[in-house]
Amino acid sequence: MLTLRKWLCGTVLSVSACSVNAATELTMYYPVAVGGPLTEVVDGMIEKFEGQHPDISVNAIYAGNYNDARIKALAALKGGEPVQTSVLFSIDMLELKDMGVIRPFDDFVKTPEDKAWLNSFYPALMENGQSEQKTWGVPFQRSTIVMYYNKDAFRAAGLDPEKPPTTWQALRKTAAKLVKKNSAAEVERWGLMIPSTGYPYWMFGALTKQNGERLMSADGTQVNFNSPGTVEALQFWLDLSNKDQVMPKGTIEWGTLRQNFLEQKTAMMWHSTGNLTAVLKNATFDVGVAQLPGNIEQGSPTGGGNFYLFRNGSEQEQQAAFELIKFMTSPEQSAQWSKTTGYVGVSSAAYDTESLIDYTKKVPQALVARDQLEHATAELATYQAGRVRKMLDDAIQSALIGQQPPKAALDSAQAQAERVLRKHRS
Secondary structure (H helix, E strand, O other): OOOHHHHHHOOOOOHHHHHHHOOEEEEEEEOOOOOOHHHHHHHHHHHHHHHHOOOEEEEEEEOOOHHHHHHHHHHHHHOOOOOOEEEEEHHHHHHHHHHOOEEOHHHOOOOHHHHHHHOOEOHHHHOOOEEOOEEOOEEEEEEEEEEEEEHHHHHHOOOOOOOOOOEHHHHHHHHHHHOEEOOOOOEEEEOOEOOOOOOHHHHHHHHHHHOOOOOEOOOOOOEOOOOHHHHHHHHHHHHHHHOOOOOOOOOOOHHHHHHHHHOOOEOEEEEEHHHHHHHHHHOOOOEEEEOOOEOOOOOEEEEEEEEEEEOOOOHHHHHHHHHHHHHHOOHHHHHHHHHHHOOOOOEHHHHOOHHHHHHHHHOHHHHHHHHHHHHEEOOOOOOOHHHHHHHHHHHHHHHHOOOOOHHHHHHHHHHHHHHHHHHHOO
8 A cells, every 4th residue: 555655755755855754664465365345344454554653554465365375475575575464374373483484472562551462362262373382473364163044944944043053963953854855855955064175174173173172282293183083073074964964965165155055055054254244244034143063062163364473574664563463453443354254353352342342232143253262272283284284184075075984084194194293293
């Protein structure tokens, strides 16, 4: 973004005047695949920041999905281009730290106000941002998986629309009642869809948490892909299609699932709370939102992106980037972001703002993701995270399409991950 001063410096002001009053320029990479409402929201937040900090200008580069943004930001750093901050996957934290390209926020937190800010975030959201007693990423575009359901379909099936299933067994029974077939016995509406492309490891992290299992160690050096409880979770996922026949067989596309739900091809879906605003806006039926059902316990992994501070640019630029991040994650901005997108507010203070209090009175569905944080766990994050996630993704899909039994698939993923992670253990 060009500030007025920057334009004047390039046209009518003298070089000496501009050098005295030059703005601190920041470059921020942000994961947005296409332009539109999301970029407009971020642009608006940046404009407010620049209005409060006339000595700082921010160039937001919208760089595709999370993987695209990471690749482009790291390429810019390697090429010597100025990049001071970015929103990247929260699960990239260990890899970024290991590469030495990010600085801990602890380097910048000096005042009591700064310390209060750093301690204000929900603990569950900080699990994917802290390592070695330091904070390397702070939450911004964060989510949990929630269950969206069609209340009208519940009513038509004789189910109470205010009582969505809270256990695996209840989920099976409810989904079976929601399956709708035509006169030729062809399924017109499935009871449930859980996406298995895009981020299958994320959905699996929910199922394993619900079955009392955690997919990795806190330090990201070991995984738990093939314990009995983890295998049981994958078998349950497979049984929903093959045994219970409440979900399509094979894989279910992440990218088209929201539209399938809106077109009433499924009565329930598991998806990111980041879809909330779009679902509520476009649905032609009464939408319910609920926490995910549990087995041994309830739970969902957190997801989404953190702000990071890169080891790039002058100390003044990095300090300015710190000020930008504090602004973007402030209660008022977090509340606005949550209202506009459906992503979870990152602190309890966000939900104490008048703006979000008023909004959640009208849209109580927006509180589900926040309330689920009480039962949340960290998203799968390890060293060499991309490789390890792909190993698990491949195993999950192999089981779901019938190539391998769940245990064999997960045994293979465990062995592969062990070979990769062994060198990262002290």
